[in-house]
Amino acid sequence: MAHWTLACHRLGKRFGERWVFRGLELELGTGARLIVRGANGSGKSTLLRLIAGLLAPTEGRIELRANGRPVADRMRVVGWCAADAALYRELTGYEHLHWWAQTRGLPSDRPTLMAHLERFELAHRAHEWVRAYSTGMRQRLRLALATYGNPPLLLLDEPDAGLDPSGLNLLQQVLDEQTRCGIALFATNRAECAAWGDLALELGA
């Protein structure tokens, strides 16, 4: 199994005239679970989006390495789940996962996909349009997409939003499993989730 490392060097992001953060240094290896905390607007989501490759840093750089070798296209190997990430309303949960698996070159056979949806308790509604899903079910589907194929870098931006107690248990299991295969970054301000990480980053402090 590859050893993954994530490093941020002098990372900074500015929107217009306002710096969200500057000079951020971070280094994590396989097995790390980092909880990112901070007040609203402190840059939790921005940091995760920068690491995912969805935003470009204003200054500094981000490096993901597998066994010491840099990964050229970080976006292809990250799992990203954000509470405000939109889903295709005209697709079903199964179609989402099938599309995701095919575009990422992951196994897309029906039994594998259904087993993954079952894990997130979505199998019984797999063939319903996402527009008919509740907030919690949409969040479970986002988690299912983010974790499919065991990505080495899992970025979860307030994934606890809208989840019921069984969903929160599931989320904790996801984090436990990620510790075995890669790195997890988890942005949340929820007190009960703070203990789920073994490292913490306080933004805006």
Add this chain to the structure above:
Amino acid sequence: MVAALLMGVATVVGVGFAALGQTLSVGLQAGLFWVAVLFGMFPALARGFIVEEETGTADLLRLAARPVSIFWGKWLFHATLYGLLSAVLVPLYALLVAPLGGAWGAWLLLWLGGGFCLTTVLTLCGALVAQTAVRGALLAGLTFPLLLPLLLILIAGTRQALEGAFPAEPLQGVFGYALALSAGGAWVFEKVWRE
């Protein structure tokens, strides 16, 4: 799709009404034909990426596939739309405005080459403006310098085709333009697709 079709049909019907009972010159027929095609397809072809940004699904798409796959995937969708709209608009134009005679082989090549270029320009410009706040105005401003030379070449070629001649030089221009777009389009897209 339905909105694009209605827009295109309205354009052709409007042109047909204006030309009712008149014999149009070959140059005017060629010009009106491509104006009708462009006007009908313009709103639909640029929507692909704008819809992704407006509904917020663009981030999921960015993470799912490589930029080159996304570009040609959207291009294929837009090209299919171009084919479907042409299937309605071209016969309607021939029926209401002016019969489309002349060299059919040249017509087909102009339709294929023109469609490739129109689809590529609008896919690329749609991706560019999707990330901005002033989409409508910027789309028109960006596409104007890219589409105007193409439109002039297509009109010149169509004029020759209507006269029964084979438009060799306009076709060279259209396919040269298409070649440049296919080489540069995906590369430019990769630069603009990620912030």
